[in-house]
Amino acid sequence: MKLSILIPVYNEADTVAYLVERVLDVELEGVEREIILVNDGSTDQSHDVLERIGARHPDVVKVYHHKRNQGKGAAIRTALKHVTGDVVITQDADLEYDPREYPELLEQFEDPSVQVVYGSRNLERNPRSSWTFYWGGRLVSWVANLLYGSDLTDEATGYKLFRTDLLHSLDLQSDGFEFCPEVTGKLLRRDVKIHEVPISYHPRGFDEGKKIGWRDGLIAIWTLVKHRFSREAGGPISDPERAE
Numbered sequence: 001m002k003l004s005i006l007i008p009v010y011n012e013a014d015t016v017a018y019l020v021e022r023v024l025d026v027e028l029e030g031v032e033r034e035i036i037l038v039n040d041g042s043t044d045q046s047h048d049v050l051e052r053i054g055a056r057h058p059d060v061v062k063v064y065h066h067k068r069n070q071g072k073g074a075a076i077r078t079a080l081k082h083v084t085g086d087v088v089i090t091q092d093a094d095l096e097y098d099p100r101e102y103p104e105l106l107e108q109f110e111d112p113s114v115q116v117v118y119g120s121r122n123l124e125r126n127p128r129s130s131w132t133f134y135w136g137g138r139l140v141s142w143v144a145n146l147l148y149g150s151d152l153t154d155e156a157t158g159y160k161l162f163r164t165d166l167l168h169s170l171d172l173q174s175d176g177f178e179f180c181p182e183v184t185g186k187l188l189r190r191d192v193k194i195h196e197v198p199i200s201y202h203p204r205g206f207d208e209g210k211k212i213g214w215r216d217g218l219i220a221i222w223t224l225v226k227h228r229f230s231r232e233a234g235g236p237i238s239d240p241e242r243a244e
Contacts, residue, residue: 002032003106004085004164008075009037012093013045020053023091023099024060031106035061036079037093041069073179077172088167092158101199105161108195115166116187116194118152119159123198136217140181143221147228148188152196155184156220159199166192174223181220185227 005023009016016037023035035057037050047065054063062082066075076090087109091097101119108117122141128134141155160183167183174182187194 001030001087001106001109002034002085003028003102004079004083004088005033005035005091006076006079006083006088007035007037007091007093008040008072008079009042009046009050009093010040010069010072010075011042011044011046013042013049015095016046016093017049017053019091019093019095019099020057020061024057026099026102028102028106032085033060034083034085036082037061037063038075038078039063039065040071040075041066071174071176071179073172073174073176073182076179080168080172083164086164087161088164089161090158096202097158098200098202101159101197105159105197105199108197109161109163114195115163115192117161118154118157118194118196119161119199120152120154120157120196121199121201122153123196124200126201127203140217140220140224144181144184144188144224147224148185150188150194152184152194154196156180157199176219177216178219178223181223182227185224189227189230 007016007019020035020037023033037053039046039050050063050065054061064078064082066078080088087106089102089105091099097119105117105119108114122138137154137156141152144150144152144155157180160180170183170186172179172182184194
């Protein structure tokens with residue numbers, strides 16, 4: 001198996017280099033890996049930090065840059081153009097999620113029928129960044145389950161893994177954080193089973209650089225509703241604005 005690790009980066013100069021080293025340190029027996037970093041128009045030193053990371057690990061790391069900030073979804077779509085792995089995982093550039101949990105997440109794909117795995121922060125006890133953020137995430141999961149008849153506990157998780165061919169087929173369009181409900185909605189419309197695995201979570205606050213807010217929760221709910229009643233459940237993947 002080859003694993004493609006997609007890391008959108010927006011103003012994460014203080015954390016991304018350490019995060020990449022943690023990803024590289026994970027022992028994945030029998031699994032090749034590639035790390036695809038997309039700098040989404042950062043205004044801090046992320047551009048230079050990513051260039052140094054790419055120069056240090058040229059056989060594993062690919063680096064791309066957006067000229068302006070477009071959003072998480074756009075960064076993921078840029079990264080997808082360069083994926084060569086069998087399985088894709090999304091990884092935030094901060095330190096909220098622990099790459100040492102990759103083996104447990106990937107273990108699910110030993111079953112060839114498994115197409116999608118989400119890491120759930122709610123299947124075991126974890127700290128909360130705030131009760132508002134926690135209950136907002138639970139509300140989004142509840143709406144997804146109501147609309148699609150699913151049983152997800154953490155729709156908004158940052159750890160989402162897909163077989164690459166499936167992800168390429170979803171015709172992703174989102175630019176921002178609505179990537180998560182878009183991909184979830186399109187998968188559930190196709191009756192694709194989403195398997196959940198418990199993960200740990202180390203939340204940061206807005207004063208530490210957290211970017212998602214309550215408006216993103218409303219957009220997530222609208223996105224779930226929109227894709228539940230859309231005519232199309234997916235097609236060929238499209239590209240965001242051309243990256244450098």
